[in-house]
Amino acid sequence: MNRCLVPRxxxxxxxxxxxxxxxxxxxQAPASDDRKTVALVLKTLNHPFFVxxxxxxxxxxxxxxxxxxxxxxxxxxxxxxxMQIVENxxxxxxxxxxxxxxxxxxxxxxxxxxxxxxxxxxxVDTRLDAKAAADAGVKPRTFIGSDxxxxxxxxxxxxxxxxxxxxxxxxxxxxxxxxxxxxxxxGFRDAVAKASGIAIAASQxxxxxxxxxxxxxxxxxxxxxxxxxxxxxxxxxALGAIEAIAAAGRTGAIRVVGFDALDDAKKAIAAGTxxxxxxxxxxxxxxxxxxxxxxxxxxxxxxxxxxxxxxMVTKATAAK
Amino acid sequence: xxxxxxxxxxxxxxxxxxxxxxxxHFLTISNLLNVAQQSSINAIVAAxxxxxxxxxxxxxxxxxxxxxxGVALGALLQAGQPIPIAIAGSVAVGVVCGLVNGLLIxxxxxxxxxxxxxxxxxARGAALLFTEGRPVSGFDEGFRWIATGSVLFIPAPVIVMMxxxxxxxxxxxxxxxxxxxxxxxxxEEATRLSGVAISFHKTAxxxxxxxxxxAAAIVLTARLNSAQPIAGMMYELDAIAATVIGxxxxxxxxxSLGGTLVGALIMGVLRNGLNLLGVSSFLQQxxxxxxxxxxxxxxxxxxxxxx
Numbered sequence: 001m002n003r004c005l006v007p008r009x010x011x012x013x014x015x016x017x018x019x020x021x022x023x024x025x026x027x028q029a030p031a032s033d034d035r036k037t038v039a040l041v042l043k044t045l046n047h048p049f050f051v052x053x054x055x056x057x058x059x060x061x062x063x064x065x066x067x068x069x070x071x072x073x074x075x076x077x078x079x080x081x082x083m084q085i086v087e088n089x090x091x092x093x094x095x096x097x098x099x100x101x102x103x104x105x106x107x108x109x110x111x112x113x114x115x116x117x118x119x120x121x122x123x124v125d126t127r128l129d130a131k132a133a134a135d136a137g138v139k140p141r142t143f144i145g146s147d148x149x150x151x152x153x154x155x156x157x158x159x160x161x162x163x164x165x166x167x168x169x170x171x172x173x174x175x176x177x178x179x180x181x182x183x184x185x186x187g188f189r190d191a192v193a194k195a196s197g198i199a200i201a202a203s204q205x206x207x208x209x210x211x212x213x214x215x216x217x218x219x220x221x222x223x224x225x226x227x228x229x230x231x232x233x234x235x236x237x238a239l240g241a242i243e244a245i246a247a248a249g250r251t252g253a254i255r256v257v258g259f260d261a262l263d264d265a266k267k268a269i270a271a272g273t274x275x276x277x278x279x280x281x282x283x284x285x286x287x288x289x290x291x292x293x294x295x296x297x298x299x300x301x302x303x304x305x306x307x308x309x310x311x312m313v314t315k316a317t318a319a320k
Numbered sequence: 321x322x323x324x325x326x327x328x329x330x331x332x333x334x335x336x337x338x339x340x341x342x343x344x345h346f347l348t349i350s351n352l353l354n355v356a357q358q359s360s361i362n363a364i365v366a367a368x369x370x371x372x373x374x375x376x377x378x379x380x381x382x383x384x385x386x387x388x389x390g391v392a393l394g395a396l397l398q399a400g401q402p403i404p405i406a407i408a409g410s411v412a413v414g415v416v417c418g419l420v421n422g423l424l425i426x427x428x429x430x431x432x433x434x435x436x437x438x439x440x441x442x443a444r445g446a447a448l449l450f451t452e453g454r455p456v457s458g459f460d461e462g463f464r465w466i467a468t469g470s471v472l473f474i475p476a477p478v479i480v481m482m483x484x485x486x487x488x489x490x491x492x493x494x495x496x497x498x499x500x501x502x503x504x505x506x507x508e509e510a511t512r513l514s515g516v517a518i519s520f521h522k523t524a525x526x527x528x529x530x531x532x533x534x535a536a537a538i539v540l541t542a543r544l545n546s547a548q549p550i551a552g553m554m555y556e557l558d559a560i561a562a563t564v565i566g567x568x569x570x571x572x573x574x575x576s577l578g579g580t581l582v583g584a585l586i587m588g589v590l591r592n593g594l595n596l597l598g599v600s601s602f603l604q605q606x607x608x609x610x611x612x613x614x615x616x617x618x619x620x621x622x623x624x625x626x627x
């Protein structure tokens with residue numbers, strides 16, 4: 001009984017202390033710093049795409065003399081975690097919020113709080129759902145990104161020209177229900193639908209992952225040995241498929257087109273194991289995000305849409 | 321027992337004090353309300369997990385049940401059903417998943433790890449199949465009140481969480497069912513020999529877990545204004561972590577809901593604080609892992625000293 005008294009007493013003391021702190025600190029004003037703070041909330045940092053975006057943002061922040069705070073959820077699809085990060089960062093008195101939404105509708109609920117705190121919002125890479133944003137009264141000041149649908153279309157048109165309009169295509173999808181992947185696939189399908197000689201033999205999700213790209217494509221090749229072209233909604237899956245093709249001893253016989261133009265993919269393109277990849281320019285997006293944020297802070301106008309170019313990386317351009 | 325619970329509370333207070341010293345943004349009413357709200361979903365799932373773990377089991381399917389109950393709720397709301405009916409439907413889906421888990425474990429004699437691992441995949445697949453992979457979104461303000469509303473400045477999700485814990489606490493500590501949960505976890509064979517209907521009670525335990533997952537799904541769906549078939553991934557691990565930080569033994573037979581609530585708050589406070597401090601996302605994962613292991617280590621050492 002007596003031994004229980006010690007933790008009980010210390011708990012009481014700490015509890016009272018906590019209460020005192022709670023009431024006394026509430027009025028404490030946030031530390032003011034003459035450097036403005038730009039928050040960049042990414043989907044995740046375990047993908048080279050977002051790592052590049054952060055590099056671009058950091059370069060611009062250093063050049064323009066603002067403090068950059070970068071935070072990201074552990075997993076790309078974790079919208080709730082991303083919303084928590086936004087709420088938490090707003091507490092620290094950030095001046096501009098730049099975000100790559102993990103969910104184009106869902107994240108709006110957190111952005112309402114940014115609007116409430118009069119923090120200007122810059123959307124990067126994935127657009128907000130226009131209706132959800134309008135319903136909630138969220139008005140982003142600008143969108144910076146490249147169009148995933150257009151990128152998919154670019155890949156589709158490339159496949160049509162590469163194959164002379166005659167191919168049996170296997171598609172590796174991202175995580176089902178994920179806006180980015182869905183748009184890329186819609187673009188791709190719309191482009192190849194124009195060529196009657198192109199048939200989509202199979203389309204299966206490999207959840208953005210390299211090892212799943214390997215397994216899923218290996219299975220796909222078992223079921224459809226006549227597949228001669230692969231479109232993967234991301235390079236990681238394409239690189240997995242390339243390994244599966246090599247394991248089947250068919251390197252060179254199956255064309256692989258990916259998306260993102262990762263360094264590994266560029267090497268594969270230069271080596272001839274991969275045909276092409278759609279390049280987005282995340283570094284440019286990150287740079288433009290911070291530059292726009294600084295303009296907003298200075299009260300200068302920014303365009304509603306800042307489109308970052310897309311490019312097909314092929315053997316001719318990969319070596320650069 | 322009480323001393324152990326205080327050990328976790330002291331951990332929470334120490335953590336809060338450290339954060340208060342490091343950043344002026346931590347100890348403000350609006351931030352603390354944010355923390356409570358952000359912890360609520362994990363806390364609700366962990367309440368069900370606490371029943372399961374005290375009984376010596378494990379439930380890996382909670383995250384997938386959150387997704388499946390969520391899409392059922394979303395679909396019912398979009399079909400124009402009134403809110404109470406939609407919520408009842410969502411709860412029914414959660415309880416049925418828990419029932420299947422429970423029957424596989426009690427009647428089918430499957431290890432809980434295997435039965436719920438299967439359900440984890442089945443429920444996730446069902447949610448994806450049902451929605452064709454697309455989120456169901458856009459609900460009216462009345463439903464969204466569950467996430468956006470507040471009573472006397474207390475956010476609605478926190479009220480749901482407190483209600484869930486109050487009811488669960490009474491069930492676990494004041495009913496025969498609650499006593500059997502501890503007894504089954506402590507010594508299943510002895511409990512069986514003393515004439516307790518093990519199968520029935522075990523099944524009920526997994527139904528409680530399914531029910532809590534559905535409750536979490538309701539809050540999550542309202543918060544996101546969207547029911548996602550890919551929601552709730554890895555929630556099982558967060559819920560297990562909160563339960564274990566709260567002093568519940570993975571071997572079964574001991575633990576408390578108060579401890580789990582504090583465990584969930586520790587995780588919430590930690591994530592919040594690391595965000596406020598602007599700690600790199602990669603370092604955050606290391607810190608969170610360290611705190612989970614550290615909390616349980618301290619608890620184990622304290623316990624060893626006492627016996």
